[in-house]
Amino acid sequence: MDLKDKLVSSFLAFENNVDVHNPVHDVRTEAIKNFETKGFPSKKLEAWKYTSLNGLQKIDFSIFPKKESSLEYKDVKKYFIHQIDTYKIVFIDGVFSSNLSETTHDGVDICLMSSALTKPMYKAVIDVYFNKVASKDESLTTLNTAFSREGAYIYIPKNKVPKKPIEIIHFSTGNDVALMLQPRNLIIAEENSEMQIIERHQSLTSNAVLTNSVTEIFAAKNAIVDYYKVQNDVDSASLVDNTYVDQKDGSHVKVHTFSFGGKLLRNNLNFYQNGERIDSTMKGITIIGDKQHVDHHTLVHHIEPNCESHQDYKGIYADSSTGVFNGKIIVDKIAQKTNAFQQNNNILISDKATINTKPQLEIFADDVKCSHGCTIGQLDEEALFYLQSRGIPKKEARALLMYAFANNVLESVRIPELKVRINKLIANKLGVNLGFDL
Amino acid sequence: MLGVFRLIKITLKKEKNNKEHKSSDKMLKIKDLHASVEGKGILKGINLEVGAGEVHAIMGPNGSGKSTLASVIAGNETYEVTAGDIFLNGENIEDLSPEERAHNGVFLSFQYPVEIPGVSVTNFMKTAINESRKAKGLEDMPAKDMLKLIREKSELLEIDRKFLSRSLNEGFSGGEKKRNEIFQMAMLEPKLAILDETDSGLDIDALRIVANGVNKLKSKDNAVVVITHYQRLLEYIVPDFVHVLYNGKIVKSGTKELAMELEEKGYDWIKQEAAV
Ligand SMILES: Nc1ncnc2c1ncn2[C@@H]1O[C@H](COP(=O)(O)OP(=O)(O)O)[C@@H](O)[C@H]1O
Numbered sequence: 027m028d029l030k031d032k033l034v035s036s037f038l039a040f041e042n043n044v045d046v047h048n049p050v051h052d053v054r055t056e057a058i059k060n061f062e063t064k065g066f067p068s069k070k071l072e073a074w075k076y077t078s079l080n081g082l083q084k085i086d087f088s089i090f091p092k093k094e095s096s097l098e099y100k101d102v103k104k105y106f107i108h109q110i111d112t113y114k115i116v117f118i119d120g121v122f123s124s125n126l127s128e129t130t131h132d133g134v135d136i137c138l139m140s141s142a143l144t145k146p147m148y149k150a151v152i153d154v155y156f157n158k159v160a161s162k163d164e165s166l167t168t169l170n171t172a173f174s175r176e177g178a179y180i181y182i183p184k185n186k187v188p189k190k191p192i193e194i195i196h197f198s199t200g201n202d203v204a205l206m207l208q209p210r211n212l213i214i215a216e217e218n219s220e221m222q223i224i225e226r227h228q229s230l231t232s233n234a235v236l237t238n239s240v241t242e243i244f245a246a247k248n249a250i251v252d253y254y255k256v257q258n259d260v261d262s263a264s265l266v267d268n269t270y271v272d273q274k275d276g277s278h279v280k281v282h283t284f285s286f287g288g289k290l291l292r293n294n295l296n297f298y299q300n301g302e303r304i305d306s307t308m309k310g311i312t313i314i315g316d317k318q319h320v321d322h323h324t325l326v327h328h329i330e331p332n333c334e335s336h337q338d339y340k341g342i343y344a345d346s347s348t349g350v351f352n353g354k355i356i357v358d359k360i361a362q363k364t365n366a367f368q369q370n371n372n373i374l375i376s377d378k379a380t381i382n383t384k385p386q387l388e389i390f391a392d393d394v395k396c397s398h399g400c401t402i403g404q405l406d407e408e409a410l411f412y413l414q415s416r417g418i419p420k421k422e423a424r425a426l427l428m429y430a431f432a433n434n435v436l437e438s439v440r441i442p443e444l445k446v447r448i449n450k451l452i453a454n455k456l457g458v459n460l461g462f463d464l
Numbered sequence: 465m466l467g468v469f470r471l472i473k474i475t476l477k478k479e480k481n482n483k484e485h486k487s488s489d490k491m492l493k494i495k496d497l498h499a500s501v502e503g504k505g506i507l508k509g510i511n512l513e514v515g516a517g518e519v520h521a522i523m524g525p526n527g528s529g530k531s532t533l534a535s536v537i538a539g540n541e542t543y544e545v546t547a548g549d550i551f552l553n554g555e556n557i558e559d560l561s562p563e564e565r566a567h568n569g570v571f572l573s574f575q576y577p578v579e580i581p582g583v584s585v586t587n588f589m590k591t592a593i594n595e596s597r598k599a600k601g602l603e604d605m606p607a608k609d610m611l612k613l614i615r616e617k618s619e620l621l622e623i624d625r626k627f628l629s630r631s632l633n634e635g636f637s638g639g640e641k642k643r644n645e646i647f648q649m650a651m652l653e654p655k656l657a658i659l660d661e662t663d664s665g666l667d668i669d670a671l672r673i674v675a676n677g678v679n680k681l682k683s684k685d686n687a688v689v690v691i692t693h694y695q696r697l698l699e700y701i702v703p704d705f706v707h708v709l710y711n712g713k714i715v716k717s718g719t720k721e722l723a724m725e726l727e728e729k730g731y732d733w734i735k736q737e738a739a740v
């Protein structure tokens with residue numbers, strides 16, 4: 027049975043474990059129909075031209091974890107930003123781990139999607155927000171919607187700021203089988219609220235893992251959301267990340283994506299600006315090698331006037347790795363005085379590495395400032411010699427140049443300990459023991 | 465065709481195997497050095513000996529190969545050494561990478577220092593010093609010693625502290641770049657310093673500061689090779705020997721009086737002599 031059929035037939039089993047009378051289930055039923063019609067995206071679709079899911083579909087993924095696993099904090103501590111205190115929403119093989127988590131209901135809700143979807147006290151919020159910005163059409167998103175049951179639920183009321191950053195971590199242990207996960211996150215920042223989130227998917231097994239994640243973020247008037255995605259998984263793990271952001275007047279949402287590990291990574295990052303004076307920022311550093319594949323598809327839809335968007339993606343590709351950057355900017359006719367900036371710079375370290383980069387601008391307003399640029403280059407040999415001539419070995423000199431090429435993306439990271447961690451991950455990825463302190 | 469190439473490669477290798485590995489232990493000894501880039505010969509048989517405690521000046525018209533010589537000594541692989549040898553303290557350095565040459569005390573002050581956005585001067589110097597220490601089996605320099613050293617050397621070259629947190633050479637004026645090169649030299653304390661047109665782009669005050677920096681570092685144990693067009697710098701850094709490089713060869717050597725003669729008469733007479 028192919029993966030699509032398996033998923034569709036698993037939906038029946040899934041229904042035995044959820045409340046089918048909950049209105050949420052109508053949403054799921056609608057979604058599985060869409061997925062059944064569309065199936066997995068094929069390379070014939072323009073948006074999937076350079077990213078093939080064919081190989082993954084041949085794997086016999088288990089749709090539900092076979093048995094529950096537990097993990098000791100000391101064994102997985104290194105995946106947390108443990109230098110600081112954080113709220114933690116942690117899942118093991120898709121199942122909430124209460125002993126690794128630190129949730130709260132103290133003035134803010136930092137807890138579980140499974141509670142939010144089932145408990146009456148959350149119904150009003152779920153009615154307003156659940157599946158409201160996520161696509162009802164894109165097949166992998168609808169696949170996730172169909173199986174949506176667990177994930178992080180974060181609700182920050184008006185004028186509130188949680189005491190500390192929030193970490194959302196998904197561990198997979200494999201439990202001797204290949205596993206497909208469908209985490210579903212809902213994040214709501216009410217007026218004037220502010221939060222910082224770090225998200226990570228980490229496989230602890232060499233069994234294949236495929237995560238198809240959907241995150242909906244709602245930023246109300248003047249809310250501030252900083253979202254950091256740390257993608258440094260093992261090379262048997264793949265991730266399709268579908269993130270949808272709905273922004274209202276004066277809100278600032280930043281998403282940083284650090285892609286260093288994993289077999290296949292596809293980031294679909296969609297921003298909808300439903301208000302004025304909105305700022306949307308998307309930044310990324312991608313450093314990959316071997317046969318890794320990272321695909322960033324971004325969309326920012328400028329719907330109202332006087333808004334800004336900033337995109338800055340840096341990519342470094344070694345060995346036979348492949349990269350894709352596709353940045354779509356839509357500026358509606360009434361969205362005058364829009365400022366939209368997009369930058370994608372890449373370095374190819376090997377002859378066999380490739381990058382496909384494409385800006386896609388659809389601008390219908392006439393009074394806008396829009397700039398985009400993409401570059402593909404190599405390391406500067408002269409700069410390399412300069413560093414070497416000062417006693418810095420070639421490998422370290424190359425690493426320093428690569429770090430220098432990408433590090434402006436880190437300027438907007440507002441959690442210093444996270445910045446240090448990213449520096450370390452970059453040094454590891456480049457195989458050097460350098461501090462990279464600026 | 466392929467066969468022919470292979471043959472040539474093999475003979476070249478043979479020749480290299482016959483090379484001398486040891487020489488007298490002058491600090492720097494260059495014997496019959498030929499180098500080319502993209503098949504074009506640039507250095508055409510350089511012979512030069514520099515002893516510890518000496519200052520040598522290399523002068524010569526533009527395009528004669530001065531920077532190429534400096535680059536080849538520092539190990540720049542853009543240039544292919546087609547014949548000849550370079551010995552450092554008696555050891556043939558042909559197989560040493562640029563960083564290994566640096567660890568052995570070679571320093572090149574670049575004619576055109578490279579701009580490196582995203583790497584601060586301080587971080588660069590820390591990395592350079594600690595990597596050199598690592599190569600010698602030493603621990604990283606303690607942060608406070610590093611700061612002290614940076615403070616001391618930046619004061620010597622009258623470099624503003626703010627300057628040190630800026631990206632290396634990015635947006636620096638010509639003079640700032642050169643001063644920064646000598647600051648790096650002061651930090652690294654090389655045995656053999658090659659200063660490639662360090663005077664160009666410097667006003668008279670900066671020239672004095674730079675020359676003072678170089679002179680402070682001079683001792684009987686290290687040597688300086690000054691590449692310059694002008695007599696001006698040589699008034700501050702007084703050479704023991706002056707060489708004229710023209711068309712890939714040292715065509716004339718002398719003492720500091722030769723530099724003055726060149727200043728007066730220009731290079732035409734050298735070119736004419738060389739043509740004969
Ligand atoms: N990387 C290079 N590629 C091609 N030609 C070069 C390169 N470096 C130097 N040359 C050539 O070699 C010659 C000598 O250059 P250079 O060593 O810079 O001279 P100088 O420093 O004496 O002015 C010039 O003709 C120059 O164009």
Ligand SMILES: [Mg+2]
Nearest residue numbers: 530531532575
């Ligand atoms: Mg020159």
